[in-house]
Amino acid sequence: MPSPTTEEELSGIIAGAEGPFRILGGGTRPIGRPVQGTPLSVAGLSGITLYEPGALTMVVRAGTPLDQIEAALWAENQRLPFEPMDHRPLLGTSGTPTIGGVIAGNISGPRRVQAGAARDYMLGVRFVDGAGRILKNGGRVMKNVTGYDLVKLMTGSWGTLGVMTEVSLKVLPRPGAAATLSLTGLDDATAVRAMAAALGSPFDVSGVAHDPAAGETLIRVEGFATSVAYRAGRLSELLAPFGAANVSDDVEGVRARWREIRDVQTMAGQPGDVWRLSVKPSDAPGIVARAGAEQVLYDWGGGLVWLRLAEGTDLRARLGAFGGHATLIRASAETRAAIAPFHPDPAPVAALSEGLRKRFDPKEVLNPRLML
Amino acid sequence: MKMPVPNARVLSDKARIVARLRAVLPEGAVIDDPSETRAYECDALSAYRCPPLCAVLPATTEEVAAVLKICNEAGVPVVPRGSGTSLAGGALPTADSVILGVARLNAVLETDYDNRFIRVQTGRTNLSVTGAVEADGFFYAPDPSSQLACAIAGNIAMNSGGAHCLKYGVTTNNLLGVRMVMMDGTVVDLGGAHMDAGGLDLLGLICGSEGQLGVVTEATLRILPKPEGARPVLVGFDSNEVAGQCVSDIIRAGVLPVAIEFMDRPCIEATEDFAKAGYPQCEALLIIEVEGSDAEIAEQLELIKGIAQAHNPVELREATSADEAARIWLGRKSAFGAMGQINDYMCLDGTIPVSELPYVLRRIGEMSKEYGLGVGNVFHAGDGNMHPLILYNANTPGDLEKCEAFGADILKLCVEVGGCLTGEHGVGIEKRDLMRVQYAPEDLEVQMAVKDVFDPGWLLNPAKVFPLDDSASRRVAAE
Ligand SMILES: Cc1cc2nc3c(=O)[nH]c(=O)nc-3n(C[C@H](O)[C@H](O)[C@H](O)COP(=O)(O)OP(=O)(O)OC[C@H]3O[C@@H](n4cnc5c(N)ncnc54)[C@H](O)[C@@H]3O)c2cc1C
Numbered sequence: 001m002p003s004p005t006t007e008e009e010l011s012g013i014i015a016g017a018e019g020p021f022r023i024l025g026g027g028t029r030p031i032g033r034p035v036q037g038t039p040l041s042v043a044g045l046s047g048i049t050l051y052e053p054g055a056l057t058m059v060v061r062a063g064t065p066l067d068q069i070e071a072a073l074w075a076e077n078q079r080l081p082f083e084p085m086d087h088r089p090l091l092g093t094s095g096t097p098t099i100g101g102v103i104a105g106n107i108s109g110p111r112r113v114q115a116g117a118a119r120d121y122m123l124g125v126r127f128v129d130g131a132g133r134i135l136k137n138g139g140r141v142m143k144n145v146t147g148y149d150l151v152k153l154m155t156g157s158w159g160t161l162g163v164m165t166e167v168s169l170k171v172l173p174r175p176g177a178a179a180t181l182s183l184t185g186l187d188d189a190t191a192v193r194a195m196a197a198a199l200g201s202p203f204d205v206s207g208v209a210h211d212p213a214a215g216e217t218l219i220r221v222e223g224f225a226t227s228v229a230y231r232a233g234r235l236s237e238l239l240a241p242f243g244a245a246n247v248s249d250d251v252e253g254v255r256a257r258w259r260e261i262r263d264v265q266t267m268a269g270q271p272g273d274v275w276r277l278s279v280k281p282s283d284a285p286g287i288v289a290r291a292g293a294e295q296v297l298y299d300w301g302g303g304l305v306w307l308r309l310a311e312g313t314d315l316r317a318r319l320g321a322f323g324g325h326a327t328l329i330r331a332s333a334e335t336r337a338a339i340a341p342f343h344p345d346p347a348p349v350a351a352l353s354e355g356l357r358k359r360f361d362p363k364e365v366l367n368p369r370l371m372l
Numbered sequence: 373m374k375m376p377v378p379n380a381r382v383l384s385d386k387a388r389i390v391a392r393l394r395a396v397l398p399e400g401a402v403i404d405d406p407s408e409t410r411a412y413e414c415d416a417l418s419a420y421r422c423p424p425l426c427a428v429l430p431a432t433t434e435e436v437a438a439v440l441k442i443c444n445e446a447g448v449p450v451v452p453r454g455s456g457t458s459l460a461g462g463a464l465p466t467a468d469s470v471i472l473g474v475a476r477l478n479a480v481l482e483t484d485y486d487n488r489f490i491r492v493q494t495g496r497t498n499l500s501v502t503g504a505v506e507a508d509g510f511f512y513a514p515d516p517s518s519q520l521a522c523a524i525a526g527n528i529a530m531n532s533g534g535a536h537c538l539k540y541g542v543t544t545n546n547l548l549g550v551r552m553v554m555m556d557g558t559v560v561d562l563g564g565a566h567m568d569a570g571g572l573d574l575l576g577l578i579c580g581s582e583g584q585l586g587v588v589t590e591a592t593l594r595i596l597p598k599p600e601g602a603r604p605v606l607v608g609f610d611s612n613e614v615a616g617q618c619v620s621d622i623i624r625a626g627v628l629p630v631a632i633e634f635m636d637r638p639c640i641e642a643t644e645d646f647a648k649a650g651y652p653q654c655e656a657l658l659i660i661e662v663e664g665s666d667a668e669i670a671e672q673l674e675l676i677k678g679i680a681q682a683h684n685p686v687e688l689r690e691a692t693s694a695d696e697a698a699r700i701w702l703g704r705k706s707a708f709g710a711m712g713q714i715n716d717y718m719c720l721d722g723t724i725p726v727s728e729l730p731y732v733l734r735r736i737g738e739m740s741k742e743y744g745l746g747v748g749n750v751f752h753a754g755d756g757n758m759h760p761l762i763l764y765n766a767n768t769p770g771d772l773e774k775c776e777a778f779g780a781d782i783l784k785l786c787v788e789v790g791g792c793l794t795g796e797h798g799v800g801i802e803k804r805d806l807m808r809v810q811y812a813p814e815d816l817e818v819q820m821a822v823k824d825v826f827d828p829g830w831l832l833n834p835a836k837v838f839p840l841d842d843s844a845s846r847r848v849a850a851e
Contacts (some may be wrong), residue, residue: 007563038461038532038691044554052725052727053623053624054619054620054622054623054624054726054727055620055725055726055727056623056755058724059721076624077626106568106569106573108568112567112568113567116541117567117568119573120541120544127577129818131783133814133818134810134814135814135818136401136791136811136812136815137815137819139790139791139792139810140718140725140758140790141725141755141756141791141792141795142723142754142755142757143533143537143542143723143752143755143756143757143795144451144723144792144794144795144801145530145531145794145795145796145797145798146587146792146793146794146799146810146811146818146836147799147810147811147815147816147837148577148805148822148823149531149544149577149579149580149581150577150579150818150819150822151576152544152573152575152576152577153572153577153822154479154577155433155522155572155576156568156569156572156573157572157573161572170629172625173623173625173627173628175626176626177404189752193486196485196488197488199488199597200485200486200488200510200597200686201597202509202597202598202599202600204599204664207806208576209447218841219721223668224668224671225480226667226668226671226673226805227442227664227665227667228666230665230667230668234665263626278566278567278570279485279566280565280566281486282486282487282563283485299592303566303567304567323566324563324564324565324566325545326569332484336431337711342570342571343570343571345570345571346560346561348554348558348559349561349562349571349574351373352570352572352574352684352825352826353574355821355824355826356824356825358816359818359821359824359825360821371412371571371572
């Protein structure tokens with residue numbers, strides 16, 4: 001498998017392409033329509049190029065293992081605020097997640113409700129497009145409106161517009177304390193209301209999830225110790241109408257619990273397909289009721305819903321029209337070839353996306369049709 | 373600043389174009405009398421002026437679509453306009469263009485506290501978005517200093533920021549969806565009340581595209597619960613270096629203030645004369661604001677004060693009341709106005725890595741002597757977004773050109789140290805021809821290819837953002 005170690009080498013490989021490539025970072029996220037093509041690994045483009053903790057910025061090559069980045073940040077009491085999900089447990093993959101894969105998929109975790117998604121922390125990008133051109137956009141400063149924001153466009157484009165070689169990220173301080181409040185026994189609609197109440201409070205909630213099977217509704221706060229204690233107390237009062245909240249403030253325990261949520265651990269190893277729904281939070285319980293899923297997990301206060309369904313179920317057909325989108329995250333290659341894994345866009349939007357693909361990848365060599 | 377020669381065919385066709393526009397718009401929504409089109413001849417970069425062919429003020433998305441369809445068919449350039457506060461000439465017309473103002477599209481369409489968003493028409497002003505939700509304890513975070521006047525339309529087009537974006541992000545981080553009309557009249561919806569994009573992040577692409585990809589008529593914006601309280605401290609230092617180091621140390625210590633604003637001596641002196649905020653006379657001062665409950669504020673401020681003390685400040689003033697807090701902010705908020713009292717000024721917007729602050733400020737000081745033009749610096753230090761204000765006299769022949777050359781040198785310096793030309797004001801015409809300093813030809817080519825997709829005829833705000841020479845073949849092809 002070609003595994004270039006420089007941008008120039010990568011550019012040469014793509015410019016000389018005779019057929020499509022399947023772009024790989026660590027290969028831990030086989031998501032989207034299966035791609036027929038020569039595997040092309042970005043893992044050889046690795047290493048942190050620049051890290052300035054006092055400026056909250058890090059520049060890193062796309063193939064750098066996420067572990068390495070997180071360790072470097074940890075040592076400076078900082079972190080990637082968007083809390084990227086590790087797909088390995090859910091998808092049953094192995095290998096080493098890379099930052100390139102995280103950015104290509106705009107992979108974000110529970111903290112998305114408070115801190116934003118991966119795209120919100122992307123400051124700059126270097127990439128090779130489908131014609132082999134080496135391109136850049138953005139930079140390494142926190143505010144930049146110089147020209148069009150291709151940084152956002154590249155984030156979440158799943159390697160279909162270009163192969164990213166380097167990304168610049170904004171990072172944030174990692175608070176020392178955290179607490180989880182848990183409410184028990186709420187039905188889905190009530191849980192979503194409780195989560196909305198927490199998110200609508202000034203107490204800077206950084207995670208809100210609901211696991212119907214466990215009967216648990218979880219709310220996270222993070223920060224300085226006294227502040228966490230204060231906000232956990234105030235939230236308990238605020239949420240009293242929904243029952244007595246149990247508060248756990250053991251940092252390790254809190255971290256482990258939210259890692260389970262982030263990685264949708266409860267669906268790991270369970271049979272069937274897994275769908276990911278992005279909806280208006282208050283719509284979620286109604287949509288879930290129509291989905292007939294075997295298992296459900298609400299994150300982002302209901303804005304993100306994970307559903308486990310019998311293999312081959314076309315969830316979109318079952319739901320009919322709704323605001324938002326449904327992505328088939330885990331299914332066999334056959335199912336992902338038969339049911340579009342990414343939610344089809346309305347015609348005028350699809351035409352724009354198609355137009356962009358033609359410009360960025362005129363020979364259709366970069367993960368062709370992965371997002372269609 | 374060069375602008376393209378207006379298209380003679382369009383100029384001579386004015387009467388017919390105006391009549392067609394009148395046919396699809398309500399009475400009074402088409403302005404073509406030269407005495408009235410003058411109101412649209414410039415934005416806040418007022419050194420450049422040119423009345424448009426005509427201005428239209430549609431009140432619905434459908435009317436916007438009808439206007440664009442006509443202009444597209446007739447090959448007439450369209451310049452979208454919010455409130456005209458752009459500092460980059462983004463809303464500057466050409467003589468052959470139709471100004472499409474969205475000021476009449478100013479309704480709140482939906483407010484939803486459970487899901488924390490507001491849907492508005494984009495002619496609504498920034499501050500009045502917060503105004504619509506304030507009584508219920510919410511606010512819209514991006515707060516450009518021009519927020520009383522500027523419209524959400526312009527904020528989206530420029531991806532505007534504000535003093536509080538260190539914590540809350542800029543427009544793009546607070547924008548959930550748009551309804552947009554393409555040049556051919558097609559209406560598209562991108563995003564919505566849900567939190568992330570489905571396919572490609574076209575919403576992220578639209579934000580900051582300076583009115584060149586489509587006319588945004590509606591926006592779904594994230595609103596946030598108001599914090600329990602906020603309080604600033606003011607710290608004065610006897611050198612820019614030390615102030616810069618203090619910013620970096622605060623950030624490293626793990627506190628994330630909502631704002632860290634920086635003013636240098638020329639700016640402090642000007643604002644003191646103007647606003648009498650009682651600022652210490654020193655080389656540099658920082659205004660640092662934190663949020664939370666009283667106890668949380670106290671805890672963060674203790675930490676910040678500890679760090680500041682270690683840098684031997686010449687003054688450290690903590691607000692103990694709302695009145696004192698307002699006084700601390702007073703000088704900062706009147707800084708632009710104060711500089712404007714002294715002279716005409718040009719406001720730059722380059723952004724640099726925070727670590728380069730002392731070096732860049734020193735270089736700007738040296739260049740100021742070389743050019744013989746005064747400059748004051750007031751800016752968002754936490755994110756390195758500088759606002760050097762170069763003072764010049766519009767009535768002195770040659771001063772404007774000198775000021776522009778000085779400005780260009782500062783922006784080149786910003787790029788040289790790893791920064792960029794513009795952090796929040798946009799490129800417009802002002803920085804158009806400097807784009808090559810930051811981007812290689814192929815980097816600009818790929819951006820122009822994006823415009824080809826959205827506006828194949830290059831009719832939407834065509835003479836902006838890209839160096840005129842670079843966009844020439846595309847613009848000419850459009851004629
Ligand atoms: C005193 C002063 C202080 C300022 N402070 C700040 C600040 O702190 N932070 C900051 O970021 N900016 C600041 N600005 C700059 C300016 O206010 C912003 O760029 C603002 O977002 C412009 O909004 P507007 O509605 O006035 O847009 P306009 O000036 O009317 O237009 C700006 C751009 O948006 C495009 N546009 C307008 N409407 C639409 C539409 N419906 N669809 C598509 N494109 C459209 C225009 O074509 C143009 O390119 C300041 C300006 C002034 C004068």
